[in-house]
Amino acid sequence: MTRYADFYRHSIDNRDAFWGEQAALIEWNTPPQQICDYSNPPFAKWFVGGTTNLCHNAVDRHLKTRADQPALVAISTETDTERSYSFAELHAEVQRMAATLQGLGVKKGDRVLIYMPMIAEAAFAMLACVRIGALHSVVFGGFASGSLASRIEDAEPVAVVSADAGSRGGKVVPYKPLLDEAIALSAHKPAAVLMVNRGLAPMDWQAGRDHDWASLREQHLNASVPCEWVESTHPSYTLYTSGTTGKPKGVQRDTGGYTVALAASMKHIFDAQAGQTYFATSDIGWVVGHSYIIYGPLIAGMTTIMYEGLPTRPDAGVWWSIVEKYKVTHMFSAPTAVRVLKKQDPSWLKKYDVSSLKALWLAGEPLDEPTAQWISDALAVPIIDNYWQTETGWPILTLANGVEQQTTRFGSPGKAMYGYAVKIVDESTGEELTGPNQKGVVGIEGPLPPGCMQTVWRDDARFVNTYWKSIPGRLLYSTFDWGIRDADGYHFILGRTDDVINVAGHRLGTREIEESIASHPNIAEVAVVGVADQLKGQVAMAFAVAKDASGLDSDAARLKLEGEVMKQVDHQLGAVARPSRVYFVNVLPKTRSGKLLRRALHAVAERRDPGDLTTMDDPAALQQVKDLVG
């Protein structure tokens, strides 16, 4: 067996040879002429000259050998339904969707925004887009009209695919009113809206713009829409993610590099075989949903499970009952979900036969050691942490057990994955910290490996300036995470270097939340920080100055305004971004030059020592925060 250390070195020292070998894992219509063009750093072009198609590799490719094998199983404990599609059936559904989108005017290079719950049609829509060379832009169903509007405006989709409603914990969440409002708010108006009607919520219909999927599907039952062979560098999708500015960034991914990267990860990281079953509990609105609910498992010829519902409903055994029923081999979830399960009766974990599981992978936020230990003891399978980002599309740090079995160290997501030249660097000098256990910023030397972002959608300058210019003295991709590497090459992630917070694995920019709160008529100024939370990892906490504080002298009045502010965030951004508390203060802690003392505020909100405060303007400001958080 190859030693991982050798495998890794080969990927870095012989980059083109390594990735040339990986390229053979997928099917090309025209093979690549050049493995990597890095003549214009930091822009990397992978598999130049090759043409391929993501949908072909995920679906059509398997028709020869596994047409009747289940490809997609969509389970909803919200609507009590289970729908299974073989590769042949998925192929037919995707073509129906592709023909429908074409009928609505969608062409190669156009964007299609997908705002959907976790239903099979969302997968059809994603696959249909890449089949015809259109770019999908999936927006998490938990986002509300303001978030949706900014994404519509940036992506300028020709069409939107949506559904009447999602459902959470048995409560119907209508999507159509939020979508209609978002389109009204956006300067860009999509020409067509395709609605999947689940019969959960009534819909206002806009004639001429809105179309019903069920009736258009009927018209295209026998549709035959061939895959469009696109250049390897043709973008497959954009996915928005939060950063330090209020405006989310459209992470743009290519086609060939992404397909190869996912195929390689299924083999080397997940040690997956065709015919096995993958269950990722994420949502298609996040990168894990793109890479490991839809594309990765399907590329590998696996059955993938899509799940709509909570981990605790109808009871805390529901996920393990799915594992037993479908003989799930690979499971992927987030630490928060495990912490939720940890609060339930542990007997739920013993009720089902989970012996089919090879491992449970967890990602999206730091995996604390007690949580890892608890689930490891309960399931008796390997627990594998993996660290990555929307930007990278697949793990940066984990264990490549398909190459060599390595021991998990709880608290560490593991080693640098092949292709990633991970560097720990000094924040202020950019100097590489090569010794063990030195804390620095986690950076990646260019070119980023295949599958990572190509650029920020329509904003090359933002790609360069945001990601590649933050470390002084060198062109290095910054993850904006602090980290250390121990003497054995295991890394530890120590939190963000920027103002991005991570609530239950959901990445949120504090600036976005601040902008939403500040748009309330009675808010003059606000600062949002992420505060450590036992269940969600972090929660947002807001400190606001009211424009008119005269009515805020009672608890009831403050609670009323707090409630209004929370409602406003729910409405504009979605409940995921709602702060846990909104405290009203007289002034925010600032320096004499008027700069917010964010680190000090953050420390005090977490009841820690705020450190050096010599530049602070008014010490009473921080004292008030201290008194409020108790």
Ligand code: AMP
């Ligand atoms: P997202 O782009 O939403 O996947 O968020 C990426 C960020 O989540 C990273 O930059 C980290 O801050 C955090 N993150 C993701 N996975 C892990 C992990 N396994 N351990 C620690 N932090 C993680």
